Amino acid sequence: MKLNRRKRRGFEDTSASSDIAFLLIIYFIVIAGFNVNKGFLINLPAKDSTRLILKDDLLRFELDRSGILLFRGEAMDHSTAEREIRNAVASRPNLAVILTVDGSAPWQQVVSFVELAQRLEVESFSFTMKNPEGGST
Amino acid sequence: MKLRRERKKFIVPMNSMSDVAFLLLVFIMLLSLINYRREVKIDYPEAAAAKRTSAEKNLEIWVDKAGAVYLDGLPSDLGAIEIAITDIYQDAPDTRVHVIADRDTSFRDVNRVLQTLQLLQYRVVSFVVKDE
Numbered sequence: 001m002k003l004n005r006r007k008r009r010g011f012e013d014t015s016a017s018s019d020i021a022f023l024l025i026i027y028f029i030v031i032a033g034f035n036v037n038k039g040f041l042i043n044l045p046a047k048d049s050t051r052l053i054l055k056d057d058l059l060r061f062e063l064d065r066s067g068i069l070l071f072r073g074e075a076m077d078h079s080t081a082e083r084e085i086r087n088a089v090a091s092r093p094n095l096a097v098i099l100t101v102d103g104s105a106p107w108q109q110v111v112s113f114v115e116l117a118q119r120l121e122v123e124s125f126s127f128t129m130k131n132p133e134g135g136s137t
Numbered sequence: 138m139k140l141r142r143e144r145k146k147f148i149v150p151m152n153s154m155s156d157v158a159f160l161l162l163v164f165i166m167l168l169s170l171i172n173y174r175r176e177v178k179i180d181y182p183e184a185a186a187a188k189r190t191s192a193e194k195n196l197e198i199w200v201d202k203a204g205a206v207y208l209d210g211l212p213s214d215l216g217a218i219e220i221a222i223t224d225i226y227q228d229a230p231d232t233r234v235h236v237i238a239d240r241d242t243s244f245r246d247v248n249r250v251l252q253t254l255q256l257l258q259y260r261v262v263s264f265v266v267k268d269e
Contacts, residue, residue: 019155023162030166037195037235038187039265047255063244103245107200107238110247111182111266119186129248 040114045126057094059085062130065102067109078116085120096124103129177207179239181267190263194229196222197265200238204246215253222257237265 061081062070069076071084089095099113110127117125177199198218199207206213208221225232234254238247254262 020158020162023159027162027166036189037191037197037237037263037265038268039190039235039263040184040187041190041261041263044251044255044260044262046258046260047252101244101248103243103248105244106240107242107244107247108182108240110244111184111240111264114264115184115186115266129244 065104099127182240
């Protein structure tokens with residue numbers, strides 16, 4: 001009986017599949033790179049949640065309608081605010097930083113302050129919108 | 138005398154297969170790039186210390202300069218976003234919501250989106266920025 005031996009394939013037959021594999025890898029790398037977003041991860045508090053904080057542990061900042069940062073009613077730049085928060089955290093570990101934002105303030109200024117709070121590792125940080133009447137939401 | 142003609146063997150040129158595959162891939166890549174992600178033209182806010190916030194499943198809420206809201210690149214409103222988030226949360230609770238707002242958008246408009254998320258008890262969100 002004559003057995004049919006299977007012929008071994010030559011190198012030239014498999015060269016195309018390696019090309020395809022290579023191109024597929026490039027394709028997946030390229031599409032995986034598109035959906036990357038960078039930013040800040042925030043835990044929003046529950047609606048109407050309340051937390052008791054000592055008055056002395058509060059550090060209040062405000063952002064006015066043009067995005068100027070205010071502290072105790074006076075304009076302050078971010079580096080001074082950073083110094084202020086650093087000093088406050090050093091003396092009061094339970095410090096809570098609150099930012100009251102005017103509704104018309106540009107988003108960039110809010111993001112910059114969020115970045116500052118995250119960089120300084122302020123454990124308790126919140127921001128609220130100022131009502132037109134002067135209160136907060 | 139009858140001469141036997143030698144038949145030519147039919148050969149498929151395998152070398153050109155890689156070219157065909159390559160062209161097909163280029164074609165598929167271009168097609169998928171066209172429809173891959175709908176982006177709203179906004180000016181991203183900038184921050185130096187931004188971290189990578191992408192999860193496997195993302196839901197992108199865009200807020201443009203005028204305060205118009207888009208869901209995954211398509212014009213939408215807060216009601217539709219509420220429904221979409223409820224549906225997505227039921228299917229995949231680990232979906233992360235990315236808030237992408239223009240740097241000049243009023244905080245009021247972003248706050249409306251945040252309030253909707255809070256109302257739905259969807260608490261982990263990321264504020265998307267561009268590296269400075």
